[in-house]
Amino acid sequence: CASGSLQGAAQYARDRVQGRPVGMSKEDAKNSTIIDHADVRRMLMTIKSYVDAMRYMMYDNQLMLDVEYFAEDEEMKAYGEERCGILTPITKAWISDLGVELSSMAIQVYGGMGYVEETGVAQYLRDSRIAPIYEGTNGIQALDLMFRKLPLDNGQAMQRLLGDVNKIIEEMKKDDEVIVSMAEKLEKEVSNLSEVTLWLGSRMLEGELVDASAAASPYLKMFGQVLGGYYMGKAAMLANKKFKETNDEFYSDKLTLSKFYIEQLLPLTSGYASAIKAGKDDLYAMKADNF
Numbered sequence: 607c608a609s610g611s612l613q614g615a616a617q618y619a620r621d622r623v624q625g626r627p628v629g630m631s632k633e634d635a636k637n638s639t640i641i642d643h644a645d646v647r648r649m650l651m652t653i654k655s656y657v658d659a660m661r662y663m664m665y666d667n668q669l670m671l672d673v674e675y676f677a678e679d680e681e682m683k684a685y686g687e688e689r690c691g692i693l694t695p696i697t698k699a700w701i702s703d704l705g706v707e708l709s710s711m712a713i714q715v716y717g718g719m720g721y722v723e724e725t726g727v728a729q730y731l732r733d734s735r736i737a738p739i740y741e742g743t744n745g746i747q748a749l750d751l752m753f754r755k756l757p758l759d760n761g762q763a764m765q766r767l768l769g770d771v772n773k774i775i776e777e778m779k780k781d782d783e784v785i786v787s788m789a790e791k792l793e794k795e796v797s798n799l800s801e802v803t804l805w806l807g808s809r810m811l812e813g814e815l816v817d818a819s820a821a822a823s824p825y826l827k828m829f830g831q832v833l834g835g836y837y838m839g840k841a842a843m844l845a846n847k848k849f850k851e852t853n854d855e856f857y858s859d860k861l862t863l864s865k866f867y868i869e870q871l872l873p874l875t876s877g878y879a880s881a882i883k884a885g886k887d888d889l890y891a892m893k894a895d896n897f
């Protein structure tokens with residue numbers, strides 16, 4: 607839905623004439639459309655960049671499923687099973703929530719024409735809205751991540767995943783300046799995620815299970831956002847290499863999308879940390895009748 611609605615929104619933004627973009631002369635503005643407005647660009651970049659991160663995550667989850675079922679040696683099968691177990695609730699919930707958010711953002715690109723039916727973009731929002739509900743509501747997926755996946759192998763499975771993420775960060779640090787700068791930003795968010803993961807593990811060991819259940823959804827969102835950064839970091843290294851070999855703007859665009867994600871979308875993760883650590887108190891402070 608996010609990808610389909612983006613295609614419509616980008617086409618509409620290339621056609622729709624409205625307003626003079628900040629900094630553009632009146633003469634140039636005669637040939638300008640809304641895709642020249644920075645805010646419209648921001649919405650399109652946000653959707654396109656998330657679409658890449660979501661696709662990479664889904665491909666990896668699918669690959670791990672194949673490894674689990676079809677790898678020839680038992681060690682690889684076990685690796686696939688473990689990784690698939692952690693990725694599945696994140697893939698399902700982080701991506702389906704974003705599908706709703708991004709389809710709604712695509713409507714915003716159309717303005718009033720998005721709200722009425724002629725353009726068809728509103729259908730993407732309606733279609734995407736079921737995905738967070740069925741196949742295990744996203745709230746239940748978050749509880750699965752918290753209570754079944756986080757404790758896997760006494761927390762070691764999660765540490766192995768974060769270890770793989772850190773290996774990519776080390777590789778990124780040996781690359782060009784633009785990638786090194788992305789590595790530093792990713793490292794900061796991965797370290798925040800590791801810290802809250804350890805904190806949650808210790809809360810559960812202390813028996814504070816309601817606090818952990820209160821943290822489940824923001825923890826899943828934080829995890830998804832950080833893993834998105836990991837995939838975008840990997841993609842950035844490959845795109846940079848391929849661009850040098852081919853000079854094809856497909857690859858420079860991929861690099862731009864990774865850079866946008868890591869610099870402008872990934873830092874949103876920090877906000878989840880305080881919701882995670884806030885515990886249950888505020889959630890249960892009001893009587894049920896007072897909502």
Ligand SMILES: Cc1cc2nc3c(=O)[nH]c(=O)nc-3n(C[C@H](O)[C@H](O)[C@H](O)COP(=O)(O)OP(=O)(O)OC[C@H]3O[C@@H](n4cnc5c(N)ncnc54)[C@H](O)[C@@H]3O)c2cc1C
Nearest residue numbers: 735736737738739740741742743744745746747749819822
């Ligand atoms: C269009 C459509 C197609 C469907 N197709 C199928 C199908 O093909 N096969 C099938 O089997 N089902 C299908 N379903 C059913 C779907 O799987 C359920 O709607 C879904 O599992 C949610 O259950 P529920 O509607 O009973 O909501 P509820 O379970 O009542 O959930 C309501 C809210 O409470 C939360 N909640 C519930 N229990 C807990 C808990 N223990 N902890 C924290 N939060 C909780 C949920 O996350 C949710 O936010 C379909 C539903 C729709 C709308």
